[in-house]
Amino acid sequence: MARLSQQYRVKQSLRLLGIALLMIAFSVSARGVYQSDEAFLNEAFNNEVPRSKVVWNKGELRQAISTILGHDYAGLRIRYWKDNNRSSWILEEIGKEKPITFGVIISDGKVEQVKVLAFRESRGDEIRHPAFTRQFEQAELESNQLNRQVDGISGATMSVRAMTVVVTLALYLAESISTE
Amino acid sequence: MNFKKTVLALSVMAAATTSANAAAPSNEEIWQKLLEMQQQMAQVQEKNQQLQAENESLKTKVEATEKVALEATEAAEAVAIATEEAVKTASSAMDKNSIGGYGELHYNNLEDENGNDTKEIDFHRFVLYFGHEFRDDLRFFSELELEHSIAGDGKSGEIELEQAYIEYDMNEQHSVKGGLFLSPVGIINETHEPNTFYGTERNNVEKNIIPATWWAAGAMFSGEIGNGFSYDAAVTSGLDVTAGGTKTTYKIRDGRQKVSKALAEDLAYTGRLKWTGIPGVELGLTAQYQEDITQSQDATAGSATLLETHAVLQRGAFGLRALYATWDLEGSGPAAQGYDEQTGWYVEPSFRINENFGVFARYNEWDNQAGDALDSEYDQIDLGVNWWPHQDVVVKLDYQMQDKPAGGELDGFNVGLGYQF
Numbered sequence: 355m356a357r358l359s360q361q362y363r364v365k366q367s368l369r370l371l372g373i374a375l376l377m378i379a380f381s382v383s384a385r386g387v388y389q390s391d392e393a394f395l396n397e398a399f400n401n402e403v404p405r406s407k408v409v410w411n412k413g414e415l416r417q418a419i420s421t422i423l424g425h426d427y428a429g430l431r432i433r434y435w436k437d438n439n440r441s442s443w444i445l446e447e448i449g450k451e452k453p454i455t456f457g458v459i460i461s462d463g464k465v466e467q468v469k470v471l472a473f474r475e476s477r478g479d480e481i482r483h484p485a486f487t488r489q490f491e492q493a494e495l496e497s498n499q500l501n502r503q504v505d506g507i508s509g510a511t512m513s514v515r516a517m518t519v520v521v522t523l524a525l526y527l528a529e530s531i532s533t534e
Numbered sequence: 535m536n537f538k539k540t541v542l543a544l545s546v547m548a549a550a551t552t553s554a555n556a557a558a559p560s561n562e563e564i565w566q567k568l569l570e571m572q573q574q575m576a577q578v579q580e581k582n583q584q585l586q587a588e589n590e591s592l593k594t595k596v597e598a599t600e601k602v603a604l605e606a607t608e609a610a611e612a613v614a615i616a617t618e619e620a621v622k623t624a625s626s627a628m629d630k631n632s633i634g635g636y637g638e639l640h641y642n643n644l645e646d647e648n649g650n651d652t653k654e655i656d657f658h659r660f661v662l663y664f665g666h667e668f669r670d671d672l673r674f675f676s677e678l679e680l681e682h683s684i685a686g687d688g689k690s691g692e693i694e695l696e697q698a699y700i701e702y703d704m705n706e707q708h709s710v711k712g713g714l715f716l717s718p719v720g721i722i723n724e725t726h727e728p729n730t731f732y733g734t735e736r737n738n739v740e741k742n743i744i745p746a747t748w749w750a751a752g753a754m755f756s757g758e759i760g761n762g763f764s765y766d767a768a769v770t771s772g773l774d775v776t777a778g779g780t781k782t783t784y785k786i787r788d789g790r791q792k793v794s795k796a797l798a799e800d801l802a803y804t805g806r807l808k809w810t811g812i813p814g815v816e817l818g819l820t821a822q823y824q825e826d827i828t829q830s831q832d833a834t835a836g837s838a839t840l841l842e843t844h845a846v847l848q849r850g851a852f853g854l855r856a857l858y859a860t861w862d863l864e865g866s867g868p869a870a871q872g873y874d875e876q877t878g879w880y881v882e883p884s885f886r887i888n889e890n891f892g893v894f895a896r897y898n899e900w901d902n903q904a905g906d907a908l909d910s911e912y913d914q915i916d917l918g919v920n921w922w923p924h925q926d927v928v929v930k931l932d933y934q935m936q937d938k939p940a941g942g943e944l945d946g947f948n949v950g951l952g953y954q955f
Binding site: 386428429430431451452474476480483485486489503504505506511515 | 613614617618621625629632634665670673675701706709730762810811812813814816848849850851925
């Protein structure tokens with residue numbers, strides 16, 4: 355009787371372990387959505403998110419945006435959230451094949467923070483780590499380019515490039531709305 | 535009206551009495567004046583009514599215009615939203631399949647110490663990548679390559695399947711691959727598109743020792759373990775360095791089976807630890823163990839172990855690549871001619887002048903027969919420049935100076951044109 359129940363206990367434990375391992379292996383659905391747009395904005399504005407406004411991608415602005423990104427911006431409007439001298443931008447840019455979603459906060463013409471909100475490629479997600487994004491802090495615009503060099507990650511140069519142009523774009527757009 | 539007339543009359547009379555000294559106008563004159571003023575009043579009132587009517591009609595027009603403007607803005611918004619949605623739908627449908635590739639054309643102008651020269655133009659590699667996303671967490675990726683332009687019997691080229699695997703993301707940190715994939719070792723083995731390295735030809739150390747490009751079939755777990763560390767652990771088909779055809783027995787590069795009816799008598803186990811904790815720095819360490827380097831066909835040979843370590847640094851304009859790799863082959867067979875130890879290393883400092891130009895220097899040393907006392911060590915110095923008109927296109931020029939133990943060392947220059955997309 356005692357031996358049977360010990361066998362039974364072992365089997366049950368193994369079953370539970372198996373289930374636990376399966377749960378760990380299959381947990382977390384979508385790969386690489388690190389923070390939702392909502393959560394990012396709430397964090398940026400301390401839960402008091404201002405009403406969003408839009409910048410229309412037309413005329414001179416459209417030209418400048420194309421130059422910064424190296425290609426046409428695929429959209430008619432760019433949404434932003436602004437409070438005093440701080441503006442928040444959620445922008446997407448393709449790394450190698452898939453779009454990466456970035457959240458950028460610009461304060462007084464300088465980068466306050468850049469975050470990778472969602473990463474969809476199979477390589478290069480190291481760029482989401484603070485050690486990497488910190489390189490952009492306090493960066494400014496100089497002749498419509500970033501005023502500093504950013505060290506890359508070998509094997510993820512496209513992701514790094516995407517982050518750099520997105521941050522540059524955010525700085526440019528923040529500047530263009532500051533004259534409103 | 536009567537009241538107004540009365541007021542008017544009174545004020546006239548008041549004016550008349552206050553200016554008693556002035557000559558009082560006759561009643562007839564006063565009456566005329568009154569009639570005139572009455573006429574003017576009537577005209578003013580008429581004008582007033584006209585203006586009021588115009589004002590009303592203007593108000594109505596302005597309201598109508600504002601309404602039109604509002605409707606136009608709403609329509610523009612709707613168009614914007616609809617267009618953005620349409621673009622998104624169109625692109626996400628295309629998203630699932632991806633096509634990419636790279637290619638390189640080489641010109642070699644080399645001469646050995648006896649004056650025999652080798653001048654050659656060769657489209658060394660033409661590669662196509664095809665990928666498909668079944669789901670966010672399940673994808674297929676492949677690499678098909680044509681080397682030296684023409685493949686077939688008696689031709690110099692080959693068509694090879696270099697990658698073809700299914701990758702599944704178990705969760706945010708870990709994924710597993712099954713299929714044919716590149717071995718997780720070295721610097722250029724996995725990242726070898728022409729615009730990602732200096733020098734027209736791939737470096738001889740990785741080529742002869744790793745041996746790059748090296749792919750195998752099996753399963754590989756990859757993932758992040760925090761603090762900038764990532765790992766790869768693979769079980770795959772192994773090498774086969776037995777004699778046959780044009781292969782040099784026991785020379786590691788000739789042992790690549792390329793998953794073409796590969797003998798799977800004895801498998802290979804590979805583990806790699808990589809650190810990319812600081813931007814601009816990559817450190818890697820790979821160890822591989824093969825049960826039998828001749829797939830049990832040669833009794834005088836046995837297991838083999840590879841140890842490889844490298845550093846890739848890029849800080850601002852300064853770059854540095856350094857790699858060391860060594861194979862240890864068991865058995866009397868390999869040991870007889872020194873193939874029991876195959877080792878190589880290189881150091882490559884580089885300077886990125888600007889977005890379009892970079893220069894490099896590389897010192898290489900490798901020896902496939904390091905196990906015996908005979909001098910079989912090769913070394914090479916490379917110097918050159920890369921020009922990137924675009925980040926995905928490169929033109930390369932480099933000089934090489936080789937030193938071979940048995941002579942036949944090739945010195946000269948190479949020019950390369952490469953692209954990736």
